[in-house]
């Protein structure tokens with residue numbers, strides 16, 4: 001079908017080109033000839049245009065009802081701390097072929113913050129959520145600490161649904177950047193106060209204590225329920241709720257994969273897709289593989305690789321959804337690289353890989369970005385991380 005569409009497009013463009021050349025070539029002659037000649041040539045030209053138009057319409061009628069340039073749904077998957085070596089590790093240590101191989105478009109992102117060459121998750125999260133460069137630590141704030149609208153707030157204005165998922169606390173920097181506005185990422189209790197009254201329709205992660213055991217005594221669990229959320233704190237529900245959904249399965253972060261987190265991330269992603277699909281206006285969903293970063297900070301390759309493989313599985317869930325829902329754009333990227341991770345040789349033996357680290361912090365490497373679905377072609381090339389937000393908003397404006 002793809003090949004067929006390409007061919008039709010080329011044929012149509014060729015006809016258009018030939019007819020314009022025909023018109024231009026005859027223009028010199030026209031100037032010397034009578035007006036009658038001009039009018040008859042104009043008629044021929046218009047007739048050709050009309051036949052092209054009806055030809056294009058037939059093509060549209062015979063193709064699937066899928067808009068190939070404007071997505072209905074947007075899914076943004078962020079592997080926190082996931083550089084190219086982390087992604088590559090999935091190719092060497094996974095049992096299955098990596099889902100990263102399934103993307104037709106790949107690009108690279110520049111991630112520096114306004115304050116530092118090397119970004120943190122807050123500044124980079126704010127770049128994705130709001131399209132601005134800000135200082136390390138800022139959540140939904142400009143570098144002058146002025147609140148800036150997030151994509152969650154913006155798409156909700158056009159009645160799209162929104163969802164956020166993380167394996168950290170839901171108040172951690174990356175997810176927080178999509179709904180909160182605070183000067184410091186460490187203000188977890190303040191960040192939590194934004195969620196009940198936010199435009200988020202579905203969220204899943206950890207961080208229960210920031211809602212239920214607060215130093216100010218405020219009961220955010222009741223506030224969530226008052227705002228129409230159905231709350232789950234024990235396990236991931238099997239079916240999506242008809243109400244808004246709040247899923248908080250740990251006091252702070254969820255367990256690591258090595259500690260037995262199981263299929264939380266892929267299953268929560270599937271549940272979110274089922275929940276958000278109910279809205280015929282489409283949705284925006286952000287899913288973070290939060291702990292790839294923590295494996296990097298700990299310089300623990302086993303931790304990192306287990307989290308990376310879990311994230312890879314989650315990509316597979318969205319790609320499977322896209323087979324039935326091809327009007328979904330999937331973007332997969334990271335906020336920065338963590339650990340200066342590399343797949344080095346083991347004592348010079350080129351047939352043995354020894355995962356190694358060069359720092360316990362973040363690094364300045366360019367970050368890969370992958371895209372598939374309507375509008376994916378916009379995401380190739382090398383550009384600033386803020387460009388991701390602007391490209392998504394440009395695509396949504398054309399809806």
Ligand SMILES: [Zn+2]
Nearest residue numbers: 081121293338
């Ligand atoms: Zn980090």
